[in-house]
Amino acid sequence: MPCDRCGAKSGSVIVSGRSFCSALCVALNYYSRGLREADLFWPKPHMPRPPEEQFERWRNGETCEATDGCPVAVDGWCLHGYPSWLIYEG
Numbered sequence: 001m002p003c004d005r006c007g008a009k010s011g012s013v014i015v016s017g018r019s020f021c022s023a024l025c026v027a028l029n030y031y032s033r034g035l036r037e038a039d040l041f042w043p044k045p046h047m048p049r050p051p052e053e054q055f056e057r058w059r060n061g062e063t064c065e066a067t068d069g070c071p072v073a074v075d076g077w078c079l080h081g082y083p084s085w086l087i088y089e090g
Contacts, residue, residue, distance in 0.1 A: 042067065042083050050085060058086055 002009055003021035045067035058064035063071055067088050070078035074086050 042088055043081060045085075045088065046082070049089075055085065055089070058084075 001019035003019060006021060008021035047065070047067060047069050050065070058074055062074060064074050064084050064086055066072045066076075066078040066080075066082040066084055068078060068080055068082040070080065070082065072078050072084045074084055077083050077087075
């Protein structure tokens with residue numbers, strides 16, 4: 001399969017059903033579409049982004065929510081593979 005971004009003949013990296021020739025083309029495709037770096041690595045959140053006040057409380061605590069709503073450590077992931085909101089937001 002050719003690369004969906006640059007047209008190179010061998011697209012050996014498959015992401016979301018699309019073929020790319022390299023990790024660089026994957027990243028450039030995401031950036032050109034305005035997606036953040038976190039979108040390359042984490043599953044999409046199942047919950048809306050919490051208000052900034054909630055982030056402040058989490059930054060001062062030991063636990064927070066993962067992006068799917070599970071309780072996690074501020075620097076952790078839930079059993080389903082979702083990061084804490086603090087990790088996701090960087």
